[in-house]
Amino acid sequence: MTFTPPAASHFINGQYVEDTDGPVIDLIYPATGAVLGQVHGATSDIIEQALQSAQQAQKAWAATSGTARGRILRRAADIIRDQNRALSILETYDTGKPLSETLCADATSGADALEYFGGLAGSLTGEHIQLGEDWVYTIREALGVCVGIGAWNYPTQIACWKAAPALACGNTMVFKPSETTPVCALKVAEILSQAGLPDGVFNVIQGQGQVGASLVRDDRVAKVSLTGSVPTGRKVYAAAAEGVKHVTMELGGKSPLIIFEDADIENAVGGAILANFYASGQVCSNGTRVFVHKTIKHAFLERLVERLRQAVIGDPMDETTNFGPLVSQRQMEIVQSFIAKGRDAGARLVYGGDRVARDGFYLEPTVFADVTDTMAIAEQEIFGPVLSVLDFEDEADVIARANATEFSLSAGVFTRDISRAHRVIAQLQAGSCFINSYNDAPVEAPFGGSKRSGVGRENSKASISHYSQVKSVYVRMGDVEAPF
Ligand code: NAD
Secondary structure (H helix, E strand, O other), X not given: OOOOOOOOOEEEOOEEEOOOOOOEEEEEOOOOOOEEEEEEOOOHHHHHHHHHHHHHHHHHHHHOOHHHHHHHHHHHHHHHHHOHHHHHHHHHHHHOXXXXXXXXXXXXXXXXXXXXXXXXXXXXXXXXXXXOOEEEEEEEEEOOEEEEEOOOOOHHHHHHHHHHHXXXXXXXXXXXXXXXXXXXXXXXXXXXXHXXXXXXXXXXXXXXXXXXXXXXXXXXXEEEEEEOOHHHHHHHHHHHHHOOOEEEEEOOOOOEEEEOOOOOHHHHHHHHHHOOOHHHHOOOOOOOEEEEEHHHHHHHHHHHHHHHOXXXXXXXXXXXOOEOOOOOHHHHHHHHHHHHHHHHOOOEEEEOOOEOOOOOOOEOOEEEEOOOOOOHHHHOOOOOOEEEEEEEOOHHHHHHHHHOOOOOOEEEEEOOOHHHHHHHHHHOOOOEEEEOOOOOOOOOOOEOOOHHHEEOOEXXXXXXXXXXXXXXXXXXXXXXXXXX
């Protein structure tokens, strides 16, 4: 399980490319804080090379039949599955997430996306609209060169979730991973190439935000897909609007999880754990505002604490570990500052709250109870292992409180009353919802939010419309009647 640094910083036009003039980005292993290696951020020359290669490759790629494009994506999915263990170890080095998690949630999810969109690629068609003897036909066209920009929590998955639909539709892509987790996307590019992807169709370049900003501004770029925070989303959306570009914005959240008095407590506790502590809480769709009916609050908290005591916190490479570090010193400090705010505001600390006594960026899974709606820990995205329990008694009231947020990504409901489940979900403002479950993200289901949480959807057939456009062609069979 030794770490092999990438062959070079960037992957452009089918090969690894280095330019040591770019700023150094350290590869830091979150479980120890050790620097494992370095890559270099893209210089303007690297940015130019990547955009040129994506532009040059696009026409021929779009002209390739959908079936042939799909075959390459499906072959890449097979290679990823064959290499799942090695890719999962790499993901763990990049993010610190436990191997027990990365073995089933990262490369496998990326492979699902490549397989799903590979399967769809051959069936992407326009339509025929008969108008008497005339008709209109539509052609589903690629957009052109797309830019993908990733967050650090799911580096393999995010690269695949963006590449798969983009490439299936005949686009090419320049992908910029987060500077915090630069490694995994390079492997995705290498595997796509190995699967037969023509040079230049998928390129990866490294860098901080300004590299992303340069890509977004470029006139050759037709579409920008960002996974990141709301403040970054605002900047990227505004820059894309300057060039009237297509966008997909997968941004932050502060999602509600509502647990009614008739819920199965064991399942509800399990749901709350999945909604808050997977990936040490660094999941955009997390249900961090856990509204628990007052009558079951005590039983819920008691069982939650019992189960949290069973969390195995430790070396992420040990497969018995199921709770790992935060991704970086900075992220750990941000989460610590929220824990302090929760304490200062008078929330009751029920579990955790401290650093774990070991190297690396570990924080205990943390639970606050008696949290009120206006506390910072209830209003702002923390992006760490902090669960807030808020009390409620009335259905209409809890729906209104759940919706009283700028975010709108996910929502969950636990109840045995199936009518109530659907009634409540229908009123919650969220793009990805769960009934008696939380955080399932199969490739077949649309994923994404609204309000400040984003624009557009990833995964599923829905994302095809975000990576293609429709040309309509009117065909007249008779003579043209002109006014003069
Ligand atoms: P971030 O916003 O700091 O960075 C995201 C990416 O944007 C990085 O690659 C960064 O380099 C780049 N970037 C920064 N400024 C830019 C600019 N001006 N122009 C272009 N690119 C720029 O986010 P993060 O800290 O890496 O990730 C955490 C955030 O991502 C959280 O808010 C989380 O909710 C969100 N997220 C959302 C989803 C989703 O699908 N909705 C998934 C994962 C993470």
